[in-house]
Amino acid sequence: MPATSRYDAVVIGAGIAGSALAIALARGGLEVALVEARPLQRIDLPVELELGAFDQRVSALTPASVRLLEELGAWPLVEAYRHCAYRHMAVWDAEGTGRIEFDCAELQAPVLGHIVENRVVVDSLLAVLDASPAIRQLSTSRLQACERQADGDMLLSLDSGDQLRTSLLVGADGALSRVRELCAFSTREWDYGHAAIVATIQTERPHADTAWQRFLPSGPLAFLPLPGTRETHFSSIVWSLDSPLAEPLVGCSDADFCAELTRASEACLGQVLAVGPRASFPLRQRHARDYIQPGVALVGDAAHTIHPLAGQGINLGLADVAALAGEVRSAAARGLSPGQLEVLARYQRQRKGENLLMMGAMEGFKRLFEQQSLPLRWLRNAGMRGVGGVAPLKRQLMRHAMGIS
Secondary structure (H helix, E strand, O other), rough: OOOOOEEEEEEEOOOOHHHHHHHHHHHHHHHHEOOOOOOOOOOOOOOOOOHOOOOOOOEEOOOOHHHHHHHHHHHHHHHHHHOEEOOOOEEOOOOOEEEEEEEHHHHHHOOOEEEEEEEHHHHHHHHHHOOOOOEEEEOOOOOOEEEEEEOOOOOEEEEOEEEEEEEEEEEOOOOOOHHHHOOOOOOOEEEEEEEEEEEEEEEEOOOOOOEEEEEOOOOOEEEEOOOOHHHHHHEEEEEEEEHHHHHHHHHHHHHHHHHEEEEHHHOOOEOOOOOOOEEEEEEEEEEEOOEEOOOEEOOHHHHHEEEHHHHHHHHHHHHHOOOOOOOHHHHHHOOOOOOHHHHHHOOOOOOOHHHHHHHHHHHHHHHHHHHOOOHHHHHHHHHHHHHHOOOHHHHHHHHHHOOOO
């Protein structure tokens, strides 16, 4: 019979949310195991500023998310490599004159956020993990089974043969969470009928530290700024389309794709000159009815997935991490087990309502901009212009989006 190792917490999944949570819990004095199906190895990040050297997947990190990464020791590594601050945001309706713009100067803030390649955040967190003796990394290992014991502990079996016993099991293992499945968390979910195309592009004009988003009847298109040079200007795109429209765009020639993207963006950065490798993925909303059970918690995409039109997915996940780690550390200081239901309930109260609010807002935006009736088009365009003209409301929206009070 395999030997069993005991930990205060076991985190399944070493993506951004899972790695951040493991570090945060370890810094609170807990013994932590981090289980990941992939090899946990740092990568050689390319230094070139050229089309093929960027990750296809990027995140728009809010100041609140950056603060958490600073506290964990990962943000200085991101800064030392590369990222792109954005100070301005322009959002407009393809079917009218509605437009709203946000600028960090309106809040007397240095930036609205930072665009960072996902692999850079993951690699920076892995560097911190490697320097954390209180965290045992179990890579190329998958969770096979979990069973609640009479004393409340969770007994976990991995496909490697390892057995782990823990007071707190955390599912940070993504939208198809094995923890959520094994522990029979129920979810509400539905297809958006959209696919998101992601790629790096080179444009004729510089992005001016601006995130651009145009709402088309077929779905939103975002240009997110990336580092470049005086001569070359790069952005990452997230183009959400009705699913039947996405496949031809992924498969067409680079020249045809660039021409279609120039048209769809109203040439906001001039001509799209070149595009890197393209990928697409289906969009599905999913929300666990509960994030917790005795001894178990879900964070990030394991608890909720959201339409990428506002780029809030990873920020919601990192906010989950901050809330759960805070509650567990507070409980530990009072001599309470991290898996006690009343401890985890405080985490759920902090995060569930906030996540539902954001998910509802994104669903509402998606449905609103799909509508083509003339009265609704007039109302949404008038609404965008109206919000832009009410400074206190606009500043409140900006603060909420940035994760600041």
